[in-house]
Amino acid sequence: MERTALRRRLTWQVGTVTEVRDETETARTIVLDAPDWPGHLAGQHVDVRLTAPDGYRASRSYSISSAWTGEGVELTVEQVPDGEVSPYLVEVLKVGDPLELRGPVGGWFVWRPEQAGPIQLIGGGSGVVPLMAMLRAHGTAASTTPVRLLYSVRRPASVIYVKDLKELAASEDVDLTFVYTREAPAGEPRVGRIDAALLQAKAFAPADDLTTYVCGPTPFVEAVADLLVTGGHDPARVRTERFGPTGGPR
């Protein structure tokens, strides 16, 4: 996408919810029919705006989880316990409801099918959402570019897109590794965090044409990006997207 396309003026438009899918206890995918949607790149996000009867408004950004196939857009929203917008999207919004959208937004944390070189995806928790869009775009484009996903989650029940991911892993197009931080399924005894040894064993080694995408909570991204740079990856080839507060005392 050229600069002119990325700097196109964005206007609010009304989409209609055509389907909702509960991915986990706290994450939900929302499928929208949006006739004026201009299309998007995998990894981009969208602003969502809610309006109360008295005119009060609240907006937030969410990652797009679908690849652009010519119509519609899907978001996956993780409910933030004390949030204002996400509880509505996860618990209240229903099929047939209107939803105001503005986007797509963001031109850096994106994967383009025409870009050269293998792709390493590393997600923590709901940070997998834009990475799923990349996997889907990879499939839609029938790309032969090697792709690996390292997905760090608390426990098996926290895995978003579990069915889709297992299908992708079985298809041999995608090398998928789950990292369970609190509780692993039977037969997969390892519980722990992504560390240098795991990156060495499961992630692509540093290479001039490799692009690595890391998305997740800020402390997760800080830790993984530092490990990658220490492990010899060129910082300019590691793209990150962080959400939430920094760790530590506050």
Added chain:
Amino acid sequence: MGIISPGFTGRGRSGSDLPPGQYLTQDFPVLSAGPTPHVLPEHWEFTIATESGEMHRWDWAAFQRLPAEEITRDLHCVTRWSKLATDWKGVSLDALFEDVETAADFVMAHSYGGYTTNLPLEDLLDGQAWIAYQYDGEPLAAEHGGPARLLVPHLYLWKSAKWVRGLVLSDTDDLGFWETAGYHEYGDPWKEQRYAGD
């Protein structure tokens, strides 16, 4: 265009003085495009390059000898969080520009790690901008831009370049990193200038 979101009531109307579309947070979230650069103060250098190519240079020791100010300002991030009354210590850009001769109107800020952002020079002067090196009484953490970052609190926070290493003056308003990727060239939170064309 006005639609009502069925079943949405919203949280309590705070009544606080936030720019449009922002919400209040007590946290300090982080938005960065890549790994956090870890720059040691002894390797740190800050430069101002004029449109005629003249270079002004400070190492950490020289920078620390400049008069510092305590700054308390509200922060507004384009990702919609605002954090009020944050406490910083830093050197005013007025002090850094004292001996700089320029007729340029625009500045490109450059950071360790390759980040860039563009600003009008007049937004950096007259007590509006600092190179900050302390946050909340502590040395600025690397993930928040330490050892030193630009602080331009009247614009969206992406203009306050983390890990800043220099300013390049120019007669033309070229686009920086996020600006090239679709964000507004100026970024006034009170006018909600989030994206190009806003």
